[in-house]
Amino acid sequence: MKGHVDSNMRPALLGGTPVRPEGPLAWPMADPDILEALQSAYREGSWGQYRGVHVERLEQRLAEYHQTPFVQTCGSGTFAVELALRALKVGPGDEVILAAYDYPGNFLSVHAVGAVPVLVDVTANNWNLDPVKVEEALSPATRAIIVSHLHGGVVPMQEVMEAARGANAAVIEDAAQMAGAVIEGRKAGTWGDVGILSFGGSKLLSAGRGGALLTPLAEVCQRARVYQHRGNILCPLSELQAAVLLPQLEKLDTRNARRSEGARQVCADLKRFPGLEPFLNPCASEPGYYKLGFQFDGSRFGLPRDRFVAACRAEGIAFDEGFRALHMGRSPSRFRQVGTLTEAERAHAGTVVLHHPVLLGSPEDLEQVRLAVGKIALHAEELRNLG
8 A cells, every 4th residue: 555544545635634624834933032023123113224233133143154254135035146146247248057947036137137047957866956067058158157956955066166166157056945054064155156045935034025145255245235225225124024034043053953854754754655756965965945855757656746736735735846947938049058958847847845844843744744645646546537
């Protein structure tokens, strides 16, 4: 019997009782320290100030945590990528290399500064940027490389940095999904010329919106600050957002350790089901798990991806599809493609991700993931034929 599931347990899509009738675990989670930060900001009036103490404190703490000298906060991680490109003086006529499977905002940020996205393939076992493909894509026009760590998979940064330095290209390390992760001995976001953090409402550090730029280069930070000023700050992080991020930063390492343990448990539990392979990592790392990514093979599992995701959601388990590959549905005039993008197309069609709150949950919460997938696997044929 697949997954050791009681055959009497029918999937919710087939009229059975959901594994989690209350739905996926909520995020952000209840936290008395965040409540105190909100109340303190109200009492002191900083919640409504142009400039108070919280943004400055957050930038200082982020700098200390990442052991980098300069941090500039802003209104979103997406804007932070554009800000990084501008601070690195990337513009019309320049090329920026990035994975063909990546967050779409990175592609659009390259266009925002007038540069050309150069799309390369991802590795076969973790569907993250392939450093070998980066080397093949370098040209005299290459100005920067955007490196994103996605779905619990990481990119071997030493290889990327060697290729970039040989070509005199800047590196933007997008750690929006990897806050607090360690990659080859260094915090994610500190390998390149600029690192990117996101504080979106679903992220590991959550403030509804917000982002930050990390850099060891004074001139890059200065150009970012100058660009943001329009008499006032363009696209800022608010004092209230900074206030609620500070206590979360203090707990980030502890929570990441719990997420890692939860990810190991879920991967071990789901190993018995064919067609669900977790993203593997090619280098020593302690990944962050904003999303726990799987390579989904519908032919092996017995269901198309969209039906698998719908069935999981009906059970109250927060599985989702991944990103669209950046070259899919876009005019070839909007990018330069290097080589085939076979793995990026596989990622486009086959990525499923589990949202991180369950990884902080109880043993029972983690067990519910296995139970839900087991029910779905056991009844795959009936689900496949469901109108």
